[in-house]
Amino acid sequence: MRGWQRAMSRVxxxxxxxxxxxxxxxxxxxxxHDPQIQCPFTGESVTAVPAxxxxxxxxHAQRADQAGNVQLWGxxxxxxxxxxxxxxxxxxxxxxxxxxxxxxxxxxxPSWVVDAVCLVPNGAHPSYAMGxxxxxxxxxxxxxxxxxxxxxxxxxxxxxxxxTSDHSEF
Numbered sequence: 001m002r003g004w005q006r007a008m009s010r011v012x013x014x015x016x017x018x019x020x021x022x023x024x025x026x027x028x029x030x031x032x033h034d035p036q037i038q039c040p041f042t043g044e045s046v047t048a049v050p051a052x053x054x055x056x057x058x059x060h061a062q063r064a065d066q067a068g069n070v071q072l073w074g075x076x077x078x079x080x081x082x083x084x085x086x087x088x089x090x091x092x093x094x095x096x097x098x099x100x101x102x103x104x105x106x107x108x109x110p111s112w113v114v115d116a117v118c119l120v121p122n123g124a125h126p127s128y129a130m131g132x133x134x135x136x137x138x139x140x141x142x143x144x145x146x147x148x149x150x151x152x153x154x155x156x157x158x159x160x161x162x163x164t165s166d167h168s169e170f
Contacts, residue, residue: 054082062094069110070109070117096117
């Protein structure tokens with residue numbers, strides 16, 4: 001298992017425990033120096049990890065309806081878990097519609113878990129929103145070098161973040 005895969009395998013359970021109101025969760029496979037506890041049911045040694053309960057989660061989705069329900073589909077990663085474990089949630093969307101239409105394998109986040117919906121077309125950039133935008137591979141390739149050089153990184157932040165008034169100028 002690669003490092004990023006190992007890290008992601010830890011995030012889902014700690015988000016799940018956060019949105020379930022639990023203080024911690026367990027992992028069957030230990031990693032590094034994580035504390036081990038004995039399972040009271042099986043007696044096996046499992047890894048104890050604290051629940052993740054962020055103050056705010058910000059995600060991007062394809063659409064929301066007028067009532068604030070959010071619909072996302074495609075490779076959604078941990079967006080649902082992030083929203084459910086956070087105390088407050090902001091969702092940027094490609095479009096706001098009168099009512100949501102069914103999409104195969106879509107996730108619908110109900111309005112009562114969403115605090116704000118913001119219309120931000122192309123808000124997933126440089127990634128993509130399935131059915132709306134494409135992944136910007138040129139950006140990803142350039143970002144690798146930019147992120148490794150402090151001067152290039154600060155220049156990029158200045159040009160694309162600090163000197164823009166909104167996402168469309170990015």
